[in-house]
Amino acid sequence: MENMENTEERTVLRKDQLEISLHNEKRLIKEGTIKDDNPLDLSEPFRELCSACRRGDLKACQEKITEGVNVNARDLYDYTPLILASLCGHYEVAQLLLESGALCERDTFQGERCLYNALNDRIRNLFLEYDYSKSTDPLQPLAAHTASLLTRETPVTTDITVAVGDQDIGLHKFILAARSPYFRTKLAAAPETTTWKLPSATPPEAFAAAIRYLYLGEAPRELRSGPGTGFTESEVFTGIDKISKYLEIESLMDSLLDSGDRRRARQRRTTELAKGREQLEEWFRQNVLGHRVVVETSKVNDVKWDRNNAIFADVLLRADELPDEDDSAADEIPKSALFPCHRAMLLRSEFFQAMFTSSFREAHVTNDLHIIDVDCSPDVLEIILTFLYTERADFPLEIAIDVLFAADMLFIEKLKTKAAVVISTLGSGVSQSEAARTRGTKDEDDIDIYAIIRAAWLTRVQRLEEFAARFLAYRLEAHIDSPEFAELIQESAARIQARQETDSIELLDDIRFYLNERFRLRFDDAGLDELMEEQPPPANGDGTAQGDDMEKIIEGVEAINVANSTPVIVPEATSQQPYGYTREIRTLDGALVEDEFDEDAMNYQILLEKLDALLERLNLDA
Structure with missing residues (x-):
């Protein structure tokens, strides 16, 4: 028992163990047993990402990640972006990379280097808090929700029933069509199909493995077979092989065979999730965004969309176009956009989940699809739907505040976090240290920091509050004399109910903290922190000041x-x-x-x- 506890407490390998791990890892990669998690990348975009990680430039890092640069690649000197951020002490950059899927795996050479190279305990603790023994897959929430649809009983979102032996399984046509070429062809020819019978010779366990694969579930480590099931283990594997070819999902068998090795299973899982996301995204863009309808707002209620449709939509979401302030045509006819959607994916939002499980009109099934009004612009709604269907959230800074409010309204916490990341990275402009040195004016800011901090208060996003306080602290001389800043301090004080004289002001405390951080970064290195304190005049041995002597010296020099x-x-x-x-x-x-x-x-x-x-x-x- 003590040995187990000692093993759990160990966090860093010895150097000789690291060398053995690196040797074994290179041998397995050369043999083709595993893939290289950190492939060599000499491209210009990756070089720019590495350079941004060295400088601590959050904005440039976010831009390169959005472009699709591999955050797990390595440069010519075997440095990954995460190692560079760790080595240079840029906490926010390391946090951004981890949230974007950067690997930091225990018992691997690159994973242990991240801990060895951590410039300070804050970054080291960040890696440990993220449980660096496991990789964070950004697609896991999408996979978990899709797989949960197989066991979800309320609300009922299935639209096709498959007979497997003596039981019926409810499935979703749009997922089957997106993931399986066989179902895509079959349902395109007969979209009204509501039942499908599995050949009796196919083991139910084989079909269950195939369905779990289509729904982005993890490959089972063991398959039920033997006495009581009616099929031997070889018959189950033969059935899996046949049904994978029948449904045209040939990689199913490889997923099952790799499930025994932890690292190979993780790599296979990552590959399959990326492939599944691409298939869902392609289907989503062709059928959901591709069938977007724009009509005059006054005629929205006249739109009738039959439930039996070729894209299997079961609800319509409406977003009204916002009037253009710069448009001189004041009499322009207002328009609205309608998006055909699937309740199964909208359930990722707690707002829609509560709506569809209630007794409201929208929860009832009718021949014509219900139209649900969403209080946001069509562009924002498209971003929300893209996230719900594909876990992709790439949007510009100009629309990030609107996405933040919409995600808060629909209770999509992860999208709120993503919007906060976009604002705090793309909105930071130059790095904080450069901002402190340049001492730019308020007019040079790319964002309205006052609107951002008010949005952070309304949506309860701590990350944005901290970003806004740091932003103001590093540019305080440009804001401290403005009436808007004074009004903001008053609003922060008013947020404390029944405020007493001894209560602090949260925003002001944060600004003071980051202001101290801003100047301390230079004073600590140069030993100039003593300048912050007044030094008493030197004294004689008897404790009397030497002022008289100094005056005599000065008079003599004059x-x-x-x-x-x-x-x-x-x-x-x-x-x-x-x-x-x-x-x-x-x-x-x-x-x-x-x-x-x-x-x-x-x-x-x-x-x-x-x-x-x-x-x-x-x-x-x-």
Whole structure:
């Protein structure tokens, strides 16, 4: 028992164990037993991703991930993006890579390197919190929901019944058509089909394995056979082979054979999930988005869509187009978009799940499909449907706030998180350290930070609140004197019900924390944190100050200068620039200082004093 506990507590392999692991891994890859999780990538997009990971550029990382760059590839020096982010100490970049599917697997060379190279304990703990012994597959939620449809009893969303032996199994036509070429052809020729009988010679366990595969379920480690089932193990495997060829899903048998080896099973699982997502996405774009209907808003209720349709839709979602503020044609006829959808996939939203399991009109089955109004624009609804059907959520920063509110309204937590990631990465612009050095003005910001923090409050997204506080702290001199900033502080204070004088203001506390982080990053390295504190004058051995002695020295120096008729020259605070140019270094209040470190030290105190003055002006205590 003690040995088991010691094994669980071990988190990092010894170096000799790492070398053995690397040798064995390369041998298995060369033999073709396993695939290389970290293939060599010398392409320009991957090089740009690695460069962004070194710099900590969240925006560039998100853009490259959205383009489809492999986050698990390695460069010429065997560095993966996750190792680079870990080595350079960029916590937010490492978190983004993990959320995007970066591998950090126990007992592998690259996985252990992530922990060895972690610049600080915060990044190391991040890897451990993500349970680095397992890889995070971004498609797992989609697979889990699709597989759960096989056992879900309410609401009833099945539209075809398959007779297997003495039992009937309810299935979904659109999933069968998307995943199996056989069913796609059969249902395209006869979309009204509601029953299908399996040949009696086919073992039910073989058909169950095929259906589980079509519904993105994991391959079973063992198949029921032998006494009590009526089929031997060889007959079950023969049946699986036959039905995989019949349904044209040849990779089914390979999935079963690889299920015994953990790493091969994971790689096979990842490959099959990616393939399944591509098939569902292709079907979704051709049949759901391809049959989108745009009509005049006044005529929406006149649209009739029969339940027996060729794309097997059982509900219509409506989104009204928003009026264009820049459009001069004020009398333009308002229009609405209708999307034919499947309730089975809409159940991923808790909003629709509650609707379809209630006694509301939308939960009843009628000959004509119900039209459900969704309070968002057609573009936002298309993004939501794409996520529900394919787990893909790629959208620009300009629409991210609208997606955030729509996901919050429909209770799609993962899409809310994705919208927050898009805003906090693409909206960060340059890296925080560069923003602190450049000290840009408020007009240079690409986003409305005040709208973002209010959206974070309304949707209860902690990640956005932290991003907004850090954004403001690193650009505080551009915002602290604006009326909008003062109003924001007041709103933050008002969010505390029955606020007392001793209660803090959450936003202000976060800004102070990140403001301290902003300046401490430079002071710690240079040993200039002592500048933040006032030093008392040096004292004699008896404890008396040496002020009188210093005055005498100064008077003596002045006398010498007068005698030599040499004026005292006080050097101006300048910063030497290339080609002989100089720049005066001034603090926020206009005072001249010797160098940029003094400038930062003074600016830090000035900004803290401005925050305190703002609180006094607003009659707030924090």
